[in-house]
């Protein structure tokens with residue numbers, strides 16, 4: 001990819017002042033520390049027609065740090081796609097860690113699976129091909145899962161984010177962390193509706209509603225970090 005294309009590809013994902021600034025962050029701080037196999041998976045995904053869906057590497061770097069700071073062992077991931085955030089999590093949690101990874105599309109997961117196998121971390125992953133909501137409800141049927149998870153990463157259909165949140169407030173332990181992706185929705189949350197491109201409008205509305213509910217939720221501390229497409233970090237307080 002030439003520099004111009006690289007700049008515009010990264011800018012479409014980033015929210016900083018300029019593509020150059022985002023590229024600077026990636027090239028000086030993120031890419032040099034990105035594990036080799038994660039880079040391989042990112043490169044494989046780059047040719048996918050929906051490559052833009054993959055978690056941004058700068059957001060991924062913060063997620064890995066949060067997993068470590070929280071000594072996360074049991075995690076949930078909703079929205080796997082080709083597995084960038086999943087491999088990142090699997091590489092970060094300890095050998096006996098486990099990830100319940102849910103996506104209704106196995107095909108995309110299978111694109112990244114050979115790299116996950118090459119990394120030797122497939123044993124940490126339970127991939128469930130399904131709509132996420134019934135799986136979370138099913139997890140809650142087992143009382144052993146209540147407060148049973150240390151961390152969750154949610155990167156799927158915005159319309160259900162609040163429903164996921166309600167379940168996660170029971171599944172993730174007090175002190176545990178839940179990260180929601182795309183909470184700035186390409187910057188559209190701060191645009192007047194009439195100036196928002198049609199393709200972003202519904203997601204913008206859902207994101208505005210979700211962000212408002214989260215900001216008023218006394219169960220969590222929150223921080224909306226403007227990395228990637230915006231990630232909101234929640235720490236369950238009670």
Ligand SMILES: C[S@@+](CC[C@H](N)C(=O)[O-])C[C@H]1O[C@@H](n2cnc3c(N)ncnc32)[C@H](O)[C@@H]1O
Nearest residue numbers: 054055079080081084085103104131132156157
């Ligand atoms: C933005 S992508 C996830 C990107 C991924 N975190 C990564 O790092 O590449 C969103 C994924 O959510 C999945 N998805 C959307 N709605 C879903 C639902 N209701 N239940 C389960 N998965 C869903 C899609 O199939 C898609 O693979």
